[in-house]
Amino acid sequence: MSFQITVQPSGRQFSCDEGETILTAAIRAGVGLPYGCKNGACSSCKGKLLEGDISHGAHQEKALPVKEEQLGFALFCCATPHSDVTIEAREVAGIGEFPVRKMPTRVVKLDKVADDVIVLSLQLPANERLQYLAGQYVEFMLRDGKRRSYSMANAPYKDEYLTLHIRHMPGGLFTDQVFTTMKERDILRLEGPLGTFFLREDSDKPMVLLASGTGFAPIKALVEQCAHTGSQRPITLYWGGRRPQDLYMMALCEEWAATLPDFTFVPVISNAQPEDQWQGRNGFVHQAVIDDLPDLSAYQVYACGAPVVVESAQRDFVALCKLPAEEFYADSFTSEADLAS
Structure with missing residues (x-):
């Protein structure tokens, strides 16, 4: 079963599978809803439910206080529809320009630039280049379906490799690996580009x-x-x-x-x-x-x-x-x- 999501004021529509979050369905459909963390912590994807029935998965109270939820606000990254719904959200132009892809990548270099920071350089498959907007991020797909997100630290026109800045979080599933066992030529799997943090080039403001x-x-x-x-x-x-x-x-x-x-x-x-x-x-x-x-x-x-x-x-x-x-x-x-x- 799937439900139809209508975005106002644009009138854009897309389908959302049963059990799928509205944001996940929007990303799949190339609809530019704003978002950041994708896990109910940052409130970047907050909008309003105008019609229909949804339920929220786990999220932080500060991202969606109870009073706001009672007023009809929703976090689309953890909101699952139970009927056709109409939402109000400010769409981000250009976000669907580049498709979200899953691909393998090879570790080329690990440069320790501080005691707790490594610059990780990654090589994508031959004849492939990840198309993205400066400021966006990728997710590493880890064991047991877990994921970790890191922003690209180089513009898409810059450098031969994809570079990420990894800060060591002791006990972290991914960062412990980066700082202890990861080595050159290791293969990782990632998905991207993701996120709506990028330069708005239609402005001349400082x-x-x-x-x-x-x-x-x-x-x-x-x-x-x-x-x-x-x-x-x-x-x-x-x-x-x-x-x-x-x-x-x-x-x-x-x-x-x-x-x-x-x-x-x-x-x-x-x-x-x-x-x-x-x-x-x-x-x-x-x-x-x-x-x-x-x-x-x-x-x-x-x-x-x-x-x-x-x-x-x-x-x-x-x-x-x-x-x-x-x-x-x-x-x-x-x-x-x-x-x-």
Whole structure:
């Protein structure tokens, strides 16, 4: 049995199999519903149920509070229909441009760029190239049907290989493997491209790029995209970490600041120690943006990293800095620990 999903205000329609989530069916049909984590943690896919009957699978209370659900809001990544339904959602143009594919990939290189970060370089099958938009991610298909998501750290035009930035999460099913047993020439299986975090190139607004930790990976891809296309939009990159070593590619960012037009780099450290001899900005990275740019009404913001950073930035930029809510684009890096909290 399948049900018909109608998206308003566009009027787009697609079918959803029994037991399938609305988001999964939309991705399969090439319909651009916004989404991020796909597991009920980030609220990027939140919309409204206008007609029909759905039930929600497991999700975080902060992503869909009970009061919002009672008002008809839904998380489409974990909403399963039980009838034909009509939903209200803002569709993302261009998301269906490249098909989602499953493919094998070979590990080419593992570069340890920090004590807890490895740059993983992957080679796709001969004569194949994964088509994607800078900022999107892939999912690794692991044992027992489990999956782990990582953003591409290079623009689609950049480099021979697909590169990902992997931070070690002790006890993590995938990251323990990357940091201990994985070796060159190992074969992995992935699916992609996924996600609606990518550059909106139909705008000439200045951009704030906000990253924490390995949230720098898709931000790096966005910068490379802008450099490749010769974008003239002013860009300010704020990258935050607890200690200076967390900014594991700071030299690259300084190179961009020296060579790219209208590009500014602001590193921010929240927990510098005396031995770090840190001379730069201190505090929370999103607060540095507020201090520097109290009026964001004419900007676009692209934020990526730890959920607490993304959520704080979205809340405060809109409430305090007059950022239009629709001009905040984010990819929240949720771990298994985040999902359990």
